[in-house]
Amino acid sequence: MNSEPKKTKKELNPNVSVDCVIFGFDLNQLYVLLIDSGNTEGYQQSRMAVPGDLIFDTENLDEAARRVLKELTGIENIYLEQIGAFGDPNRIGKKESDRKWLESIRAQPEARVITVAYYSLVKMPNFNPKASSFAKSAGWAPITEINDLAFDHYEILESALEQLKRKIKIQPIGFNLLPEKFTLSQLHKLYECILGKDLDKRNFRRKILNLDILTNLEEKQIGVPHKPSQLFKFNEENYEKLSLEGFDNFGF
Amino acid sequence: MNSEPKKTKKELNPNVSVDCVIFGFDLNQLYVLLIDSGNTEGYQQSRMAVPGDLIFDTENLDEAARRVLKELTGIENIYLEQIGAFGDPNRIGKKESDRKWLESIRAQPEARVITVAYYSLVKMPNFNPKASSFAKSAGWAPITEINDLAFDHYEILESALEQLKRKIKIQPIGFNLLPEKFTLSQLHKLYECILGKDLDKRNFRRKILNLDILTNLEEKQIGVPHKPSQLFKFNEENYEKLSLEGFDNFGF
DNA sequence: AAGCTGTGTGTCTTTAGAACACTTTCAAAT
DNA sequence: ATTTGAAAGTGTTCTAAAGACACACAGCTT
Numbered sequence: 001m002n003s004e005p006k007k008t009k010k011e012l013n014p015n016v017s018v019d020c021v022i023f024g025f026d027l028n029q030l031y032v033l034l035i036d037s038g039n040t041e042g043y044q045q046s047r048m049a050v051p052g053d054l055i056f057d058t059e060n061l062d063e064a065a066r067r068v069l070k071e072l073t074g075i076e077n078i079y080l081e082q083i084g085a086f087g088d089p090n091r092i093g094k095k096e097s098d099r100k101w102l103e104s105i106r107a108q109p110e111a112r113v114i115t116v117a118y119y120s121l122v123k124m125p126n127f128n129p130k131a132s133s134f135a136k137s138a139g140w141a142p143i144t145e146i147n148d149l150a151f152d153h154y155e156i157l158e159s160a161l162e163q164l165k166r167k168i169k170i171q172p173i174g175f176n177l178l179p180e181k182f183t184l185s186q187l188h189k190l191y192e193c194i195l196g197k198d199l200d201k202r203n204f205r206r207k208i209l210n211l212d213i214l215t216n217l218e219e220k221q222i223g224v225p226h227k228p229s230q231l232f233k234f235n236e237e238n239y240e241k242l243s244l245e246g247f248d249n250f251g252f
Numbered sequence: 253m254n255s256e257p258k259k260t261k262k263e264l265n266p267n268v269s270v271d272c273v274i275f276g277f278d279l280n281q282l283y284v285l286l287i288d289s290g291n292t293e294g295y296q297q298s299r300m301a302v303p304g305d306l307i308f309d310t311e312n313l314d315e316a317a318r319r320v321l322k323e324l325t326g327i328e329n330i331y332l333e334q335i336g337a338f339g340d341p342n343r344i345g346k347k348e349s350d351r352k353w354l355e356s357i358r359a360q361p362e363a364r365v366i367t368v369a370y371y372s373l374v375k376m377p378n379f380n381p382k383a384s385s386f387a388k389s390a391g392w393a394p395i396t397e398i399n400d401l402a403f404d405h406y407e408i409l410e411s412a413l414e415q416l417k418r419k420i421k422i423q424p425i426g427f428n429l430l431p432e433k434f435t436l437s438q439l440h441k442l443y444e445c446i447l448g449k450d451l452d453k454r455n456f457r458r459k460i461l462n463l464d465i466l467t468n469l470e471e472k473q474i475g476v477p478h479k480p481s482q483l484f485k486f487n488e489e490n491y492e493k494l495s496l497e498g499f500d501n502f503g504f
Numbered sequence: 505a506a507g508c509t510g511t512g513t514g515t516c517t518t519t520a521g522a523a524c525a526c527t528t529t530c531a532a533a534t
Numbered sequence: 535a536t537t538t539g540a541a542a543g544t545g546t547t548c549t550a551a552a553g554a555c556a557c558a559c560a561g562c563t564t
Binding site for chain 3: 200202203207221223224225226227228
């Protein structure tokens with residue numbers, strides 16, 4: 001509470017936050033993790049937000065994103081990438097419900113806050129998000145059903161998806177969304193969900209197998225009411241090799 | 253100097269800055285605009301920086317970048333794109349010379365500042381940068397000769413170049429670096445400079461002409477000591493059309 | 505007139521993308 | 535036991551784009 005912001009340990013910076021768009025995949029569709037302020041009557045998407053919080057003055061932005069993510073969801077050691085900065089002066093104060101929410105969680109609810117957005121990919125079944133101290137509830141929402149969010153978070157989500165679409169064409173980051181063992185069909189479905197369009201099955205398999213980053217586990221699905229599929233795992237070693245040589249494009 | 257940061261008109265935000273990597277091209281090589289703090293004896297690259305400054309609380313980030321750019325160089329209405337946020341807690345305080353510089357220009361030289369970086373492309377001959385109030389001098393430096401800069405600006409420059417390389421393959425933004433009338437060889441050279449590798453002349457011409465975004469001016473170079481080249485201009489109308497249909501890839 | 509310099513042009517080969525249909529394996533239902 | 539349903543798995547052809555490559559031309563200089 002000093003007039004001059006001196007560097008003390010662990011002081012929240014009132015002007016900079018991080019927000020994390022966390023993607024999950026249940027082998028059928030893409031989800032985003034949202035928290036609910038619960039500060040309006042009846043359910044409204046506009047009170048849902050992606051998890052985020054102010055940064056400490058002692059941490060860098062990536063660290064802040066990892067910390068916030070861990071605090072809000074318990075997840076650590078995941079794929080995380082910066083989307084960019086969002087800094088409209090009114091980005092968090094446009095809606096009445098947003099302002100009420102801020103008053104309930106921020107020491108300086110009026111402060112102008114720019115946010116640095118990240119997106120991350122997690123193995124959904126590995127955890128059930130728990131509500132944080134300032135969220136009434138937290139949970140997975142199918143991205144196809146989202147059309148509005150608190151603050152400027154819908155815009156942030158759109159940017160995140162855009163970047164994910166771009167990135168998945170040039171890096172095999174999709175594996176972060178799948179279980180250790182997965183089938184080609186599941187990977188195929190994942191690509192279709194992210195890119196938002198149908199992909200030819202045979203062409204997809206050919207291309208992904210040609211990359212030589214999958215290991216066939218010589219193991220089959222069990223208990224499925226149809227021809228069981230081969231299980232694969234991601235081959236990190238070959239991927240490293242491939243990255244160094246630099247592969248630019250396995251576009252679809 | 254109030255203890256509580258209240259929203260007043262035109263107050264500088266002590267925690268957020270914008271930095272602009274400004275690229276230019278003289279038909280031979282790529283340049284970056286740098287300003288010189290002049291606060292060490294003898295010339296050193298480590299006292300050169302890309303232009304940037306704190307943002308006002310009333311403007312958004314893009315506006316801030318445009319304002320800073322105009323203030324420092326006089327240029328407006330240019331191509332400008334965000335690179336991302338850089339926020340290491342020590343990003344501006346690592347070097348002694350950086351700290352001296354900050355003390356000379358900042359009201360709160362100790363404040364933790366995250367910066368949002370932009371890059372922009374300008375027609376070099378259109379202006380000569382003038383030194384700003386806090387830079388002893390400003391000028392163009394060939395990017396091939398830069399290997400160190402003040403603060404974390406070298407890192408920012410690297411990100412800018414990376415993004416430019418990526419972007420130029422999927423959008424004809426290179427035209428922002430060329431004069432209104434240019435030859436295919438000049439455009440070719442520009443692509444080689446940005447991508448840092450040789451490109452086959454015939455293949456380049458074929459590809460760029462197939463895009464149908466150039467208009468042959470039916471006009472030739474004059475006074476050159478060799479066969480004069482056709483002059484072209486960028487055809488904005490066709491580009492608009494092409495963008496809407498969505499072209500993803502004219503990669504080299 | 506000769507020489508220098510950058511302009512301008514076409515073809516062939518290789519590679520990658522796109523389109524497309526039927527058989528197989530298992531579990532569940534009858 | 536047989537049938538049915540549901541997803542797995544598999545090759546070929548056609549088309550489009552990328553990459554490699556060499557020589558004649560026009561204007562200026564000397």
